[in-house]
Amino acid sequence: MTTMRPVTLCFSGLDPSGGAGLQADIEAIASLGGHATVVCTALTVQDSQQVYDFALVDTALLLAQAKAVLADFQVASVKIGMLGSRAVVDAIFALLAEHPHIPVVLDPVLSANAGGNLAHDDLRDALLAVLPQTAVITPNSLELRRLAACDNDAAAIAKLSASGAQAIWVTGGHEPGDQIMNRLYVHGDLALTTQQARLHGEFHGSGCTLAATLAAAMARGMTLTDAVPWTERYVRQALEHADRPRSTGQFIPNRLAHLHTAAACIQGLYAITNANLGDTLLTQVRQALIGGARIVQYRDKSNDAAKRWREASALRLLCSEFSATFLINDDAALAHAVAADGVHLGQQDGAVAHARALLGRHAVIGVTCHNDLALARSAVAAGANYLAFGAMFASRTKPHASLCSMETLQAARAEFSLPIVAIGGISHDTIAPVRAAGANAIALISELWRGDDTLAHAQRLTQEIYRP
Ligand SMILES: Cc1ncc(COP(=O)(O)OP(=O)(O)O)c(N)n1
Ligand SMILES: Cc1ncsc1CCOP(=O)(O)O
Ligand SMILES: [Mg+2]
Numbered sequence: 001m002t003t004m005r006p007v008t009l010c011f012s013g014l015d016p017s018g019g020a021g022l023q024a025d026i027e028a029i030a031s032l033g034g035h036a037t038v039v040c041t042a043l044t045v046q047d048s049q050q051v052y053d054f055a056l057v058d059t060a061l062l063l064a065q066a067k068a069v070l071a072d073f074q075v076a077s078v079k080i081g082m083l084g085s086r087a088v089v090d091a092i093f094a095l096l097a098e099h100p101h102i103p104v105v106l107d108p109v110l111s112a113n114a115g116g117n118l119a120h121d122d123l124r125d126a127l128l129a130v131l132p133q134t135a136v137i138t139p140n141s142l143e144l145r146r147l148a149a150c151d152n153d154a155a156a157i158a159k160l161s162a163s164g165a166q167a168i169w170v171t172g173g174h175e176p177g178d179q180i181m182n183r184l185y186v187h188g189d190l191a192l193t194t195q196q197a198r199l200h201g202e203f204h205g206s207g208c209t210l211a212a213t214l215a216a217a218m219a220r221g222m223t224l225t226d227a228v229p230w231t232e233r234y235v236r237q238a239l240e241h242a243d244r245p246r247s248t249g250q251f252i253p254n255r256l257a258h259l260h261t262a263a264a265c266i267q268g269l270y271a272i273t274n275a276n277l278g279d280t281l282l283t284q285v286r287q288a289l290i291g292g293a294r295i296v297q298y299r300d301k302s303n304d305a306a307k308r309w310r311e312a313s314a315l316r317l318l319c320s321e322f323s324a325t326f327l328i329n330d331d332a333a334l335a336h337a338v339a340a341d342g343v344h345l346g347q348q349d350g351a352v353a354h355a356r357a358l359l360g361r362h363a364v365i366g367v368t369c370h371n372d373l374a375l376a377r378s379a380v381a382a383g384a385n386y387l388a389f390g391a392m393f394a395s396r397t398k399p400h401a402s403l404c405s406m407e408t409l410q411a412a413r414a415e416f417s418l419p420i421v422a423i424g425g426i427s428h429d430t431i432a433p434v435r436a437a438g439a440n441a442i443a444l445i446s447e448l449w450r451g452d453d454t455l456a457h458a459q460r461l462t463q464e465i466y467r468p
Contacts, residue, residue: 005035006219007073009066009102010212011092012081013042013054013109019252020046020205025079025212027255032234034216037069042084048204048249056084059091066095078102079215081208082109086126093130103135103218107211108143124149132164136224138211140171161188167224171210173198184228192225194232203239204250210235234258241362262342262364262385265325266419268294269462270443272329273315274397275300277449282314284454289322291458292465293448295441297344299329312338325364332358342366342385347375352382366421369412371404376412387416388443391424392434397445398424406437413438431464 008029015021022038029036039062045053069075078096083089096104108127124147131137137160139147148156153170160168172181177198184192213234217227241257244250258264271293277284285296296319298312312328316338319326327342328335332355335343342364343355355365366386367379376387389409391401401424412420422439427447434442442465451457 004074005033006076006216007035007037008077008079008212008215008219009069009073009075010036010038010079010081010215011041011062011066011083012038012079012208013044013084014040015044015046015205017047017204017252019048019203019250020208021081024205024208024253024255025081028209028212028234028238029079029216031256031259032213032216034219035073036212037073037075039065039069041088042082044082048245048252054082054084056088059087062088063091063095066092070095070099075099075102076219076221077215078104079212080104080106081211083123083127086122089123089126089130093133096133100133103215104133105211105215105218106130106134106137107207108137108139108147109207110143110146128160128163131160132166134165135218136167136169136214137165138169138171138207138214140174140207142174144168144170157185158188161185167191169214169224169228171207173206182228182232184224186224192228194229196232196236199236199239201242201244202250203242203253205253206235206239209238209253209255260323260325263419265341265364266295266366266386266421267440268292268442268465269448269458270295270297270421270423270441271448271458272297272299272423272443272445274445274449275302281311282318284449285315286318287455288448288458289318289324291455292462293324293458295325295327295443297327297329297443298340299445308334309337312340316340327364327366335359335363344368344388352379352384356383370402371408373408373411373415376416380416380418384418386419386421386441387412388421388423389439390422390443392422393425393427393430395425395446406433409434409437409439428461428464431461432467435465 010025012025013021026036040057041062042054042056144156148159150156150159157168168185170183179195180198182194183190213231214227217230237258238253238255241254242251269292271288298315300308312334316326325341327344328340329344330349332343336358344366346368352365364385366388367384368388369376379387389404391403395401419440420438421441421443422434423443426434426442426444431442
């Protein structure tokens with residue numbers, strides 16, 4: 001029996017900027033739980049601004065690559081991006097004709113978004129000839145009209161459908177207006193229309209990301225009408241988190257952004273700093289991170305604003321080094337000032353809405369719910385990203401904290417889909433019951449920092465948290 005993830009075979013060019021092409025395919029497919037096998041069709045010279053040049057890979061060589069993969073893997077879908085010339089199209093589609101059961105997603109790459117040609121003149125006709133072998137093509141509206149050599153969309157859809165295209169998903173990002181309309185046509189008929197607000201900016205590799213994601217969906221056996229909204233949600237998130245290397249030029253999609261949502265990142269060992277760490281704060285937190293901590297909360301009750309800013313800024317950088325989530329206790333303004341990932345708010349620490357307005361919609365906001373499901377309901381309604389319950393046991397750090405029962409934790413698990421953090425008096429030996437009651441993350445202070453070897457201790461605690 002094979003345990004292989006769903007495999008997609010990608011034919012795309014290599015983009016050294018990492019925004020488009022093979023890198024887009026690999027990041028999208030892998031981060032969605034698939035496996036990308038990749039055949040490089042061209043080496044391109046481009047950056048986030050434009051395409052300067054390209055050289056096609058020898059056709060015999062790329063065919064040999066594709067044959068090797070097809071012979072060794074159970075390829076469940078094919079994604080085709082930049083092909084560049086008729087010779088490459090003919091060779092690849094002759095090979096794919098030997099595998100007619102594999103659905104092919106064709107992104108008809110003719111030129112780059114930012115300008116710059118990515119194909120020889122003979123490509124358009126060659127693509128028209130292979131449309132019957134595709135399951136779906138994903139042109140943007142400009143590519144649609146160019147591919148069909150028509151100046152209106154309806155005529156273009158009719159022409160490509162008559163040429164054998166079974167499904168055409170036309171994206172509308174190049175059309176004017178605040179709203180972007182995407183349309184799926186099946187056998188020439190409109191099957192689905194979606195609409196979304198336009199994001200500011202130009203994106204490098206959005207079309208590649210979309211086609212690769214659709215291919216990943218098809219590799220899982222999704223129908224087109226299920227796969228299209230699934231793909232749109234993923235691409236939207238990648239574009240919302242896109243960044244760019246300079247103030248002009250295109251944004252590079254962040255195709256791993258969905259792995260860093262609150263739901264995904266609030267799990268495992270949650271380290272909360274202790275003022276007693278003094279000058280060892282950074283070295284100890286580094287050790288906790290190497291030992292497996294995935295979340296760090298800066299908790300400092302002093303009024304020394306300069307020290308708080310200095311320490312929080314240094315911790316911000318340290319957590320980025322480990323891709324760990326960095327939160328500030330109590331103080332949304334400090335979280336904003338040091339660009340923390342979010343804030344933890346107690347019942348006396350200000351409203352979630354206020355923190356959200358300051359920190360933005362991607363910030364992680366956690367709320368203390370003590371032993372009270374009603375507080376948790378209010379936190380959910382206010383837009384919190386995780387719920388913290390405790391103290392689970394008598395706490396050395398906060399001896400007067402009221403206790404939370406295991407029953408409350410279990411009831412919270414049953415009622416809420418948000419991640420749950422357990423805190424208060426938890427030790428190595430009580431991690432298991434707290435996890436079993438439903439906590440996603442275990443927040444520790446005294447237990448984490450008590451020894452003289454934080455790294456080894458954090459490793460033991462992490463192991464216990466993930467023990468099956
Ligand atoms: C993860 C986590 N859970 C609960 C708390 C407690 O917050 P709060 O009730 O505001 O108490 P202080 O920590 O501010 O004393 C927390 N900090 N982190
Ligand atoms: C901040 C807080 N809130 C409830 S208990 C607690 C302290 C947790 O620290 P420790 O892990 O040392 O009990
Ligand atoms: Mg607080």
